[in-house]
Amino acid sequence: MDGERHSAGNSARRRWAFLLCLLLAAIAVAVVSTSGGGKKAAPAPAPTVGEQLRGQDTAAKLPGVGSGADYNSAFDTLSARCQEQGASLGDEVQAVLELLQKNGVTDENRLTVMQHLAATLPAGVGQQQSCAQAGNAYVTKAGQHP
Structure with missing residues (x-):
């Protein structure tokens, strides 16, 4: 029975770890897409x-x-x-x-x-x-x- 509890506990931890990784990946994609990939548009040159x-x-x-x-x-x-x-x-x-x-x-x-x-x-x-x-x-x- 200890083995089953240990196996069930590992399975639950793996699911949580997987969900946490998915969440972090989604956050990273959202940050990169809203910031333009870290690239900022060059400011328009001042008029002559x-x-x-x-x-x-x-x-x-x-x-x-x-x-x-x-x-x-x-x-x-x-x-x-x-x-x-x-x-x-x-x-x-x-x-x-x-x-x-x-x-x-x-x-x-x-x-x-x-x-x-x-x-x-x-x-x-x-x-x-x-x-x-x-x-x-x-x-x-x-x-x-x-």
Whole structure:
């Protein structure tokens, strides 16, 4: 009788062990499937300054909004010619547009401001100039030709 009890006890322990293993396996599968296998999606890259400027033109419903590539290209060209860089150059473009609008110029947007400013500055390595000064000169010139 002891052998039967011992055998029945081992059988019950084996069943519990088996059920415990199944439970642990189910938990592991649930954790892996909800966490994506430990892999997290890469965060979206931050928008470039050119893309931010385009977004502002789009939000303001200004005429002549170009593509994101147009804005990035114009910003890159202007960056190569200006002492100001990155966000501070974006701020200069914004300031020039605001001054133009204050002076009654309504056919400009951030893209055209970047294109016009770049056209007034020399291209070439070591030739970077102050875009703030170029912007002031552009605003003055544009104000003379309504």
